[in-house]
Amino acid sequence: MSEDKAGRRRGRTTSVHGERILELTAYRNSIDHAILTELRAFDRGGEWRRDGATSCAVWLSWYAGMKLKTAHEHVRVARALAELPLVEDAMRRGVLSYTQARAVTRVATAETQGSLLELALTSSGEELERAVRFIRQRAAADAGRIDPGELRLWFDQLDDGSEVMHARLRPEQAATLRKALDGAKELQCPENPTSVSDVDALMLLVDRATRPVGDEKEATIARRFEVLLTVDAESLAAPQRPAEARCELGDGTQVSRATARRIVCDAPVQALLVGQDGTPLDVGRRTSRISAALRRALIARDRHCTFPGCTSRRGLDAHHIEHWIDGGETKEENLTLLCRRHHVIVHEDGYTIHRTARGLEFRNRGGVPLPRGPSVPEVPPVPVAIQATTALLQAALEAATREALARARGA
Numbered sequence: 052m053s054e055d056k057a058g059r060r061r062g063r064t065t066s067v068h069g070e071r072i073l074e075l076t077a078y079r080n081s082i083d084h085a086i087l088t089e090l091r092a093f094d095r096g097g098e099w100r101r102d103g104a105t106s107c108a109v110w111l112s113w114y115a116g117m118k119l120k121t122a123h124e125h126v127r128v129a130r131a132l133a134e135l136p137l138v139e140d141a142m143r144r145g146v147l148s149y150t151q152a153r154a155v156t157r158v159a160t161a162e163t164q165g166s167l168l169e170l171a172l173t174s175s176g177e178e179l180e181r182a183v184r185f186i187r188q189r190a191a192a193d194a195g196r197i198d199p200g201e202l203r204l205w206f207d208q209l210d211d212g213s214e215v216m217h218a219r220l221r222p223e224q225a226a227t228l229r230k231a232l233d234g235a236k237e238l239q240c241p242e243n244p245t246s247v248s249d250v251d252a253l254m255l256l257v258d259r260a261t262r263p264v265g266d267e268k269e270a271t272i273a274r275r276f277e278v279l280l281t282v283d284a285e286s287l288a289a290p291q292r293p294a295e296a297r298c299e300l301g302d303g304t305q306v307s308r309a310t311a312r313r314i315v316c317d318a319p320v321q322a323l324l325v326g327q328d329g330t331p332l333d334v335g336r337r338t339s340r341i342s343a344a345l346r347r348a349l350i351a352r353d354r355h356c357t358f359p360g361c362t363s364r365r366g367l368d369a370h371h372i373e374h375w376i377d378g379g380e381t382k383e384e385n386l387t388l389l390c391r392r393h394h395v396i397v398h399e400d401g402y403t404i405h406r407t408a409r410g411l412e413f414r415n416r417g418g419v420p421l422p423r424g425p426s427v428p429e430v431p432p433v434p435v436a437i438q439a440t441t442a443l444l445q446a447a448l449e450a451a452t453r454e455a456l457a458r459a460r461g462a
Contacts, residue, residue: 076145076148077145077146078145079148080142080145080146080147080148080149081142081143081144081145083142083148083149084139084142084143086125087125087128087129087132087142087149088129090107090111090125090126090129091129091130091132091133093107094107094126094129094130102114102415102421103358103359103393103396103400103402103413103415103421104360105361105392105393105396106126107126108122108123108125108126109122109360109361110360111125111126112360113359113360113361113422113425114360114422114425114426114427115425115427116424116425116427119362124153127156128149128152128153128156131156131159132152132156134161135155135156135159135161135164136164137164137165137168138152138155138156138159138164138167138168141168141172146172147168147171147172150176151171151172151176151179154171154176154179154180154183155167155168155171155179155183157183157187158183158186158187158190170182201219202219202220202221202224203218203219204216204217204218204219205217205218231256232249232252232253232256233252235247235252235253235255235256236252238255239251239252239255281298281299298311309398309399310395310398310399313368313394313395313397313398313399341369341381341386345369345381345382345383345386346369348383349369349383349386349387349388350367350388352383353387353388355367355388355390356388356389356390356393357387357388357389357411358389358390358393358396358397358413359413359421359422359423359424361390361393363390363392363393365390366390366391367388367389367390367391368388368389368390368391368394369386369387369388370386370387370388370389370394370397370404371385371386372385372386372387372404372405372406372411373385384406387404387411397413400415400416401415401416402414402415402416403418410423
């Protein structure tokens, strides 16, 4: 049979390679569905917590090597498919791709999933994205409500090191920002405000917001309001907290020993260590307070949270690898940056950290090292004993795939 006749018989493409690509795509779609099904169960059971991840998406980014935004979308789609059986079934059969499902699940409901599935199966990927965008915008406009979760500010770094700032604002917020930029331009150059760029005007607003006012030594935005923690030194050093040991915040709130060690390690809380008789102790050179210069050095070195799989750059604490109460020094070699959530996990879930020739090694409570990167295993070889069965199964899958694709195109 000629290639043209074979193409007309298949009804999809005149290329043998093209036909094979479509068949493999159907397999991939079905596999993607299987992954999402497992991911949904994994997410619902909270199993990702066992590895110290702060969310299912973070675990997926860490272990499967996905970009965090992509991982969040996978979790969202996996959850949404549970409420959309028609969409899920189409993906299971291989006729609907993950990309199509991702788009449909943004707007589909149990009542509209049938129509949107038909749209997905009769449109190109770009046409489907445009249709979904229109549906979302139209529905939001008709409802007269803007989803607060969609209002955000984010940055994209370019190859030359510059960054593009994106912001999605409410209409009145955008108008206020434009007015503020116009005002900043007039302040910077009253004679010719239009000569001042938007970027310069924005940085002037930032400068005025963060500049110290009067005799204040700290910037307005950067000020850290401290809470007092009172803790017996022996409580921090002992394997277990002594019965009479104090470990409390200024308002009398009791905290655990692990929490106290984390706070004393580095947090926006002023720690007061007292002896057995209740008198304050002079810790002298053994203070755990991190100087501004040392913090800058840590940020320049680590750049973000060093817990495996985490890239958070906000709310970073300086963590003592060997706790200072156990003899560890407050110096750069004994410190690492952790985000607040992982600082809590490390202290209160029994994680340990060691410096090795390859860098930091994190171990869980059981002493098992955490992987530093993706942990996807290689595809195992197929045992000889089941190769014949596998061949029959593959033939059956190919036949079922052709039938499913034929139904999708109405043949």
